[in-house]
Amino acid sequence: MQLWQDYHTPTSVEEAIQHLSSYAGNSRIIAGGTDLLIDLQFNHEGPMLDALIDVTAIPEMTRLTEENGWCTVGGAVTHTNIVKSALIESKATCLVESCGVVGGPQVRNVGTLGGNVAHALPAGDGTTSLVALDAEAEVAWGDGRREWLPLVQLFKGPGVSALDSSRDLLVVFRFKLCGDGEATAFKRIMRPQGVALPVLGCAVWVKLDESKQNYTAARICIGPIASVPARASEVELALYGQPANDDTLEKAVKIAHETLHPRTSKYRATAEYRDHMIETLLRQALPLAVKRAQTGVAQAEGVGMG
Amino acid sequence: MSELRLTINGVHHTLDVPQSRTLAEVLRYDLGLTGTKIGCNEAECGICTVHVNGTPINSCIYPAFRAQGKTIVTIEGLAAQDESGEHLHPVQEAFINHCAVQCGFCTPGLMMTATALLNENPNPDDKDIKVALKDTYCRCTGYTSVIAAIKSAGSVIRGEGALPVNDPPIDEPMNVIGHSEKVQDIVERVTGRAKYTDDYVFDGMLFARTLRSRYPHARILSIDTSAAKAFPGVQAVLTAADVPGENLHGLVHFDWPVLCGDKVRYMGDAVAIIAADTQEIADKALALILVEYEPLGVVADPVYARTPEAPVLHEGREGGNLLKHIKVRHGDMEKGFAESDVIIERTYHTPTTEHAFLEPECAIGIPAGYDAEHEKLTIYVGSQIPYQDRNQIARAMNLPDEAVRVRGTLIGGGFGGKEDIAGQIHVSMLAEVTQRPVKMLYTRQESLLFHPKRHATVIRIKTGAKNDGTLMAVEAELYGDGGAYASLSDKVMTRATTHATGPYNVPNAKIDCYAMYTNNPPSGAFRGFGVTQSAFAVEQNMDLIAEAIGMDAVEFRLKNAQKVGVTTGTGQLLRESVGLIETIEKVDADMRANGHFQWGWREGDMAYGWGIACAYKNTGLGGGAPDKSDAEVEAFEDGSVEVRSSSADMGQGLVAVLAQCAAEELGLPYNHVRVLLSDTDLTPNGGPTTASRQTFMSGNAVRLAAANLRDALKTVVSEEFDYPPDRLRFEEGLVRANGSSMSFGEAVKLAKKQGISTRILHEYWGPKTQPLGTGGDMHFAFSYATQAALCSVDLNTGVVSVEKIISATDIGRAINPLLLQGQIEGGIIMAMGNCLTESYIVENGVPWSTLLSRYKMPSIKHTPQIISHLVEHRSSEGPYGAKGVGEIPSINTSPAIANAIYNAVGVRVFNIPVDQDALLRAMRKGETEVYAAWHDVK
The missing domain is CATH 3.30.365.10 (Aldehyde oxidase/xanthine dehydrogenase, molybdopterin binding domain)
Incomplete structure (x- = not known):
């Protein structure tokens, strides 16, 4: 089935925006294409697209760099390249753990982090970790403006992004890498049937004090809970200043049960099961992140076992 | 059209092709490199994998122009060529030697993914292989031989030589019988040269599409094809009025319209067909056909179908929606239950499942007299029943059988799903009308929608036994969802019924089965042929009884196992070749080999359990059908x-x-x-x-x-x-x-x-058989099997994993031990899917499972360790003593897993595929029975 007419491979963001603009809404950005080509075949209504604008040859979108303790990941960096990055594995481990369970190798070899976020699923694996990393995204709007936004602001609803992929472009992500006493972890629950979306995913970032025995800060993203990804702020608050031990974990679990209200998704999970899984995931991810923060050693778990 | 420069298998190509092509399309259709297969167009099955600049990718969703200037390796480039000829890659050699190739359709994808892994890591362990091949499906092999082959290839690449092949031991090999010979075209299957239907191209060939129903049940008020006919490049648009002969086909009952003219009965019903110069034109023109429908009430399940208020699908049919009532009567039920000390009665549900052979249906029709090769109307198709295809085509085309020639192509998997007519008659009609060759290739999504599935069943079964473990009686009632057309429902549900006593000596039996028409996709043949369903119920009731009387599940089965001298529930005296007891003993010995055997135990957050189940399956048509x-x-x-x-x-x-x-x-x-x-x-x-x-x-x-x-x-x-x-x-x-x-x-x-x-x-x-109900030999041979499954259940998530399967299968004689083992391993993995991952979901007649991404089947990551024993109780009439093997391994895996889950966590699962969600909730609440399956999560 013919899904598009022209195929462009611009080498700069400006050129890409110009292409999009010249097709006046009837072209789309393509990064990995692993979601887009399926959407175009099976969910797309309306006329065939005039063009696809391939962003994988834009240097600033395919770079993965470190500067002053910050990591910049281009929107067109593939899952495989994130998984293979020793820098991200050691200092933003959750992102390797989440990108490492997306699809199989063939999909990870082309699928991009930008595509994952632009797809705007409330529990995209990469998204969940980026939220815990408090990432920001730089957007090139169709009108020529460039703007840094907190990641969560890109999400408007399930599958609905603030970006219009026929006009706007998600250029890069940036987040602060873990320093001493800081670490992350990502875990998720799947089921062997139906679509390969997580029953529930959970990414945590923790910061311990100098003794490495007490939390001084935490960021937790568990999803899907709402229609857009969000931090579990009450659970985070419960950790502040508390000792990093089992008692605190129990309190966090209790508050998570009280404050997070997952819903039932057809053929995926009941609300009751997800409620149990909040507990299962916190019990796995939080102690793992604490251990990593305490030892300063972080090796990604479960890569490729998604 | 634009210039596309690619280096493929070392050769530079400059092509002038539309920018809308995918890489798979360029390879297959522009360059004729048809070794790369398209299985789904969803990046789901992985069989289209090629290397781009050394990296494995799914070529089905990879825009060709993204590969501009890049280097591509396909299956055709794997073997080395020099003056002395072709030298197979170690992966190709290993796939041949370890029998990791069955239908061969997914083989290119498996091998390209495997070579990418070995290029990075020539010494992979099981986990590395499972990670690398996780999303490259094979529906035939069950992956065990694939893992062995990849390890062996790695060993060769490392210079350490090939690893030994796991050729199973057998009794008394003969000169050629009993040896693991390779199929004659094995080199073609590993090099991409093997041709499946879509790989054929004929001069002047047109491309066809089918317009399918918009409703599960509706009257057709009008069909307007004028706009489609006027569309440039369209050569023919045909409807029911254009069927030259009888507008019905079928395997047992002729009830399935070639093209629906007055009403549609399921969403896959064909209403019109188009042939056009290109596939794109056919796609576009399809949308221009206007059909007016009057929707009718939907019959969504077989139990409702039998009620008086249910709308009737086939109006005027005697019996309404009841396709067939099948009865087994044996002994004296009243006495059987009266003499029982324990009676267990439960109801089980099994799902509709999909064959998901990796090659979607394809047929090519060539008009009579088109060229010297095609004097008759000729149909190229990968079919399980070529002569019945010919007969059904001839009837619909109003031709004598001899005027039609069916030429079988290689079949990319069947499993029972390529017995019914798909596009064979449609391409015949279009070819004759246009006087040109016409190809009809179904998309994966169309294949999911259209073809007959495994029957969903509801099985209520009541089993009685004495305290000493003697089985006394089985009473059962089965409902089978036959879907919109008969297909093989009559036969499949008969098999479910006659095998509902299990492979045991049951002196008294009363079994009733109602095969019903519904507005769901038709159900037909699927490996196991109904017995997979009844075994799920029978074998769990066996464990329930054993527990109730306090007898070991193995001992209970041994006590009642069929053996020579037993009379089956249909009145057949078993006179020979009943190896069931030996299969039980072999599996039991392995299961208890470590000395301190337990049926279930816990380790940390994991619970483990063993479960056992037996099976038997007839060889041959039986039931009085001349074979x-x-x-x-x-x-x-x-x-x-x-x-x-x-x-x-x-x-x-x-x-x-x-x-x-x-x-x-x-x-x-x-x-x-x-x-x-x-x-x-x-x-x-x-x-x-x-x-x-x-x-x-x-x-x-x-x-x-x-x-x-x-x-x-x-x-x-x-x-x-x-x-x-x-x-x-x-x-x-x-x-x-x-x-x-x-x-x-x-x-x-x-x-x-x-x-x-x-x-x-x-x-x-074949030896004469008797119809059901007349006593005597209903079948001329039975194969037997026992399987034990070791499962783990994660106590925090309810996730079930199969760790190990021990199987023993009585096949009479192993003619080709490795191929046989491949059938067993593949059958087991397929049956694991039946229990754990697969359900074809239909919501009030409208399929939900419309994408392969919504229908998960077991991947290599699910593959447990499989230990399989061959048991050879010769059948006197079988060739060298052989009986059938195709189905027997796919019957008892599901109940063995269900029994294992119970032994692990004390919760019995009555509906499949197992829902970890419901299982965990039951575990946490201390409930012992679960009656919800995955598809019940709503």
Whole structure:
């Protein structure tokens, strides 16, 4: 089935925006294409697209760099390249753990982090970790403006992004890498049937004090809970200043049960099961992140076992 | 059109192609590199994997122009070529040696993914292989042989030599029988040269599409094809009015319209067909056909179908929605239950499941007289029943059977799903109207929508036993969802019914089955043929009884196991070849091998359990249906022999089995025999490839044809040597007398000189069977199996994993042990899917499982350790004692897993596929029974 007419491979963001603009809404950005080509075949209504604008040859979108303790990941960096990055594995481990369970190798070899976020699923694996990393995204709007936004602001609803992929472009992500006493972890629950979306995913970032025995800060993203990804702020608050031990974990679990209200998704999970899984995931991810923060050693778990 | 520069397999290409192409399309359709297969167009199955700049990617969703200037390696580029010829890659060699190739359709994808792994890591362990091949499906092999092959290839690449092949031990191998010979076209299957239907191209070929129903049940008020007909590039648009002959087809009952004219009964119903110059034009024109419908009430499930308020699908049909009421009556039920100390009654639900053979349906029609090759209307198709295809095409085309030629192509997996007519009649109509070749390739999504599935069933079963473990009675009621058309429902549900006592001595049985029409996709043949469903219920009730009387589950089965001298529930006295007890003993010994056996235990957050289940499955059609296979064997003066049979090799390796039978009889080396399959003009009718029957039926036909040929040659050679014919020996390609010999080819020459034909046709009739209800032999042979599953259940998530399967299978005789083992491993993994991952979901007649991404089947990551034993209780009538194997491994895995789950966590699962969600909730609440499956999560 013919899904598009022209195929462009611009080498700069400006050129890409110009292409999009010249097709006046009837072209789309393509990064990995692993979601887009399926959407175009099976969910797309309306006329065939005039063009696809391939962003994988834009240097600033395919770079993965470190500067002053910050990591910049281009929107067109593939899952495989994130998984293979020793820098991200050691200092933003959750992102390797989440990108490492997306699809199989063939999909990870082309699928991009930008595509994952632009797809705007409330529990995209990469998204969940980026939220815990408090990432920001730089957007090139169709009108020529460039703007840094907190990641969560890109999400408007399930599958609905603030970006219009026929006009706007998600250029890069940036987040602060873990320093001493800081670490992350990502875990998720799947089921062997139906679509390969997580029953529930959970990414945590923790910061311990100098003794490495007490939390001084935490960021937790568990999803899907709402229609857009969000931090579990009450659970985070419960950790502040508390000792990093089992008692605190129990309190966090209790508050998570009280404050997070997952819903039932057809053929995926009941609300009751997800409620149990909040507990299962916190019990796995939080102690793992604490251990990593305490030892300063972080090796990604479960890569490729998604 | 634009310039696309690619380096493919070391060759530079500059192409002028539309920018809208995917890489897979360019490779297959612009360059003719058809070794790369398209299985889904969803990046789901992985069989289209190629390397781009060394990286494995799914070419089906990779825009071709993204590959601009890049280097691509496809399956065609894997082997090295030099002056001395082709040198297979170690991965190709290993896939051949370890029998990691069955139908061959996914093989290119598996091998490209595997080579990418080995390029990075030539010493992968099981986990590395599972990570790398996680999203590259194989529906045939069950992956065990694939893992072994990849490890062996790695060892060769590292310079450490090939690893040993896990060739199972067997009893009394003969000269050729009992050896793991390779299928004749194995090199083609590993190099991408093997041609499946969509790989054929004919001059002037058009491309076809089918317009399918918009409703599960509706009256058609009008069809307007004028806009589609006027669309540039469209060559024909046909509807019901254009069917030249009878507008019905079917395998048992002719109830399925070729094209629906008055009403539609499911979403896959064909309403109109188009042939156009390109696939794109056909796609676009399809949307221009206007159909007006009047929606009707939907019959969504078989129990509702039997109620008086349910709308009737086939109006005017006697019996309404009741397709068939099937009854087993045996002994005295009242007495049976009265004498029982324990009675267990439960209701089980099994899901609709999808074959998901990796090759979607494809047919090519060529009009009569198109060229010298095609004097008759010719249909190229990978079909399980070529002669019945021919008959159904001829009826619809208003032609005599002989005016139609069906030419079988390689089949990319079947499992029962390629028995019914798909596009065969449609391409015939379009080819004759346009007078051009017409190809109809279904998309994966269309395949999911259209073809008959495994019957969903509701099974209420009541089992009674004495405290000493003697089974006394089984009463059961089954409802089978037959879907919109009969297909093979009648036969499938009969098998579910007759096997609902399990492979046990049950003196009293009363079983009723209602096969019902519904507005769901039709149900038909699927490996196990109904027995997979009833075994799920039977074998769990067996465990429930054993627990209630406090007897070990193995001991209870041994006590009641069928053996020679037992009479089955249909009144058949078993006189021979009942290896069930040996299969139980073999599995039990392995299961308890570590000395401190427990059925269930816990380790940390994990619970483990063993579960056991037995099975039996008839070989052959049975039930009084005349069962016949014809085969022809012809010997040539060069000493070679050709075997001809219209019977399907869909990966199970029938071509090897048939050649082995001929080689054994004629004392020839295996590779002197070639096999021509499935051309209705050149090969005699081997009957349907179904019911685990071809080794027995066509194997016998070939064996006897070859024996007759041997006898004919004997008379000639006997005269020549002046030596008694019965003392001549056919061995090693020679005919030997005492002290003198001549080559087989010379014997053929001699015979021909004397005007004796060396071409022998044999019509083999299987032993006569009796219809259900008349007593006597309903079937001429049964295969038996026992399996034990070791499962783990994660106590925090309810996730179930199968860690290990021990299997023992009585197949009478292992003609080709490795192929046989491949059937068993593949059958087990497929049955794991039935229990744990697969359900084809239909919501009020509207399929939800419309994408492969919504229908998960077991991938390599689910593959447990499989230990399989062959048990050989010879069948006196089977070729060399062989019985069927195709289905028996896919029957008892699901109940073995369910029993294991119970033994692990104390919760019994009555509905499948197992829902970890419901299982965990039950565990946490202390409930012991779960009646919700995955598809009940809403």
